[in-house]
Amino acid sequence: MMKRILISIIIALLVPVMLFSAESFFILDATDWVQGSGSYYRYSFQSVMKLSDVFEQPNYSQSDYQNKLSSANAIAAVGVAGVSHNIKYTFDTHGGKFVSQSDPSKYRSYYIVASPDYSSSNSGNISRSYYKFDVVNNQGISDSTMLPNTKNSPTMTYVTPKTDGTSQRVSTSNTKYNIYSFGLDLFIIMEELSNADLTHVAENDDYIATITISWECYNNNCTGNHSGSFDIMIRGYYGNNSGLDTDTFFVVIEPTSNALSLNLKDMLINNETKEIANLIINTTTRRIANDAPDPYEWRNHLYAFLSASPNYNSSSQKFLFRNNLDPSVTIPYTLTVYNKSNQNVYSTFDGLDYFTSTNSNSGNFLDLKDYSKPSTDYYSKFTDRFGQSYYAINYSASVKLTLVDKEVSVNGTNVPLSTILSNTNTYSSKYSTYVGQYSSNIYYHVVYVD
């Protein structure tokens, strides 16, 4: 037997015109590089790129300005200082595409370049000329050589010299400079869109690119912990709307495969919880001003929580699944934000939370403050050559859903819903009211306060 549902959609198609407009966005300058004692420094400028912008492939013969390397396409800098080992960095762009989350057939290709820098002083004094000599292979590089890049391969590696003063840069005039720190400024390169490219770029504001940076010791018998990795996530938009109030932070939800098909009956009867999403909150590494005495600390400005209301400052309803045929039939649930790797619970929400004030005790907020936590939940921190520290939030956590086994009145007696669902013959009438599909909206708030 075959049943059919016919749904007709009338799509009206007309003839006028659309407009584009330019829009600037904020990003810090990657040339404020790092220095100091210690080992690895990392910081990031996750932000929002306008995907109609063009940044051409740079080479050693031109200046930053000529190469169009600036705050507009700087995304991060990584480096090492005071370490008696060579460090191998690996950069993976995962295909080198900004991909639309809502429409994965739409993408904008890009690649990254790494601009090498070094310091010949253990007190800082970062050189800003391009590093034109390959200290690892001890050979010269011609002006026309392109900066290290991922144009032809989505993955590239770069080995830094030892940064304990035992490595030297030898200039073309044979002058030698001891190396005490070494860094790679990373830039996004987006070549001009061809007509063919434009067949797969749509006016969406939810493009995402992820770059994984990992590092390890390059020497044999290396001692010490010289390995690690982190992801840089960058949003992109094409068209005249960035879709955001700000380009200094954003929140991304990655739903799990079962988030739209939860077997509520089994969950209630078996007291199961289900992971439904991965939550990501990213910020740029921001400062108040060049000469500001204190760093800009996101901890005092962002308040993140989950709610059943789209309004950040009020919520009067708990999280509820509503039956799509009869919205009065509901099943409550709670959401727990946790660390999937170690199962540590960060916070549990029932839908009623909202932002009241900047007092951190005024609400049930996610803890974005503890930058001593491991990589799944941390602030990345760097210290510039003036001794100032800056922070960026790279928050990633899992979200799991737990149903509340509510009491249901059956002939004047309260019975747990799980009992009704597991005894269909005994409670057939009440059971039938709960059969069907349920849906609910979850709002992930990240309130910013100046």
Place this chain on the structure above:
Amino acid sequence: MKKFLLVLITIVTFLLPLSATYDPYATQQVSGFIDDVTYLYISPFKYENVQYQQYYGIDLDYSNTSNGHRFLIMPTDTQLTTPGLQIGTFKILATFVTSRRQANLVVTHGKLIHTVDSSVQLDYELAVQYAISDGESITRPAPTIGLSNTEMRISIATPIASVLEGNVYFRLANGVAATVAGQYTSSVTFTLEVL
């Protein structure tokens, strides 16, 4: 007896306050089921950035360099490979926990027909792309693309299937250009077959 429901999802517009406090929140929809259910959701897009005699729609004149959609709707050199302009979304939840049945999604469409002169008709490609979940993993098949008056059939043959991010695309067929000004309409039919 099977129950079927069609729900049109409202496109929500987010308005945010212009103040020192703002909240670029993200929304996630979750859904679940009790017993066997079969649902199909269709959400057509409404392009409101062009208007003609009180009607909104898509600018079909891809020769106009001011048309922001022109590269997405113009015929491509390699036909039937690249989905074009997104014109809607769809979602399916089909659970066959007890009955172990199967379902098919069948999509058909006619030509674009001029509302004043019905002899003016334009053939176009309709593409459907989606990710399908069986509750454990997600697969994302290549887009299915069909010309006018052809049938696109998608098998949904898992015990629990939810189609995530199902998208519908429009692109004019090879050699087709809209040369007669006016309004055009077309019907797209989604049929969810439960076998």
